[in-house]
Amino acid sequence: GEDVEQSLFLSVREGDSSVINCTYTDSSSTYLYWYKQEPGAGLQLLTYIFSNMDMKQDQRLTVLLNKKDKHLSLRIADTQTGDSAIYFCAEGYGGATNKLIFGTGTLLAVQP
Amino acid sequence: NAGVTQTPKFRILKIGQSMTLQCAQDMNHNYMYWYRQDPGMGLKLIYYSVGAGITDKGEVPNGYNVSRSTTEDFPLRLELAAPSQTSVYFCASSYGLVGGYQETQYFGPGTRLLVL
Numbered sequence: 001g002e003d004v005e006q007s008l009f010l011s012v013r014e015g016d017s018s019v020i021n022c023t024y025t026d027s028s029s030t031y032l033y034w035y036k037q038e039p040g041a042g043l044q045l046l047t048y049i050f051s052n053m054d055m056k057q058d059q060r061l062t063v064l065l066n067k068k069d070k071h072l073s074l075r076i077a078d079t080q081t082g083d084s085a086i087y088f089c090a091e092g093y094g095g096a097t098n099k100l101i102f103g104t105g106t107l108l109a110v111q112p
Numbered sequence: 113n114a115g116v117t118q119t120p121k122f123r124i125l126k127i128g129q130s131m132t133l134q135c136a137q138d139m140n141h142n143y144m145y146w147y148r149q150d151p152g153m154g155l156k157l158i159y160y161s162v163g164a165g166i167t168d169k170g171e172v173p174n175g176y177n178v179s180r181s182t183t184e185d186f187p188l189r190l191e192l193a194a195p196s197q198t199s200v201y202f203c204a205s206s207y208g209l210v211g212g213y214q215e216t217q218y219f220g221p222g223t224r225l226l227v228l
Contacts, residue, residue, distance in 0.1 A: 042202060043219040088154060098206060100217065102154035
């Protein structure tokens with residue numbers, strides 16, 4: 001079955017770049033997503049990438065997709081303390097219904 | 113737009129009690145979803161709906177029921193609460209397929225449920 005894996009924790013210093021990694025198993029996924037969850041809050045869509053793209057950049061965020069290795073990464077440039085949160089990657093499957101499979105989430109801790 | 117709203121924000125239930133988690137969206141989305149998030153885990157899909165009157169099971173539907181009588185509302189019902197249903201429940205909605213592209217899902221703030 002489908003599975004999405006992420007490392008549980010990442011700690012960086014303010015101003016450094018953060019790279020959060022994700023691996024997935026379903027090669028038929030059309031879209032891959034990154035969501036951010038702040039403490040006590042719901043999920044906020046950060047960005048997504050279509051499966052026929054290798055890279056997408058959106059301000060401080062860069063998404064890289066290696067479809068051959070089924071590897072997705074999210075790079076946050078100039079990480080700030082406000083970026084501290086849990087980051088979930090998710091793959092979209094199920095055709096028109098757009099059901100999502102989520103990873104376990106990576107807790108990003110930004111130290112001043 | 114209020115987006116996706118959920119009530120209550122939190123609830124404590126005793127084993128065997130029942131309750132309904134409310135979810136509403138004002139974006140005229142056809143697709144709605146219920147997820148649960150257990151501590152330290154990703155989200156698991158419970159049920160989803162592709163339009164009023166149409167619902168289907170997700171990965172973890174046991175112990176839950178849903179209905180979709182209107183486009184706006186998608187309540188989740190727990191009939192006999194069990195400790196294993198202690199979780200945070202998120203509702204989401206999306207347009208679904210638009211012009212051949214899948215639209216993203218928008219999430220509500222969540223309902224925290226504790227079953228003792």
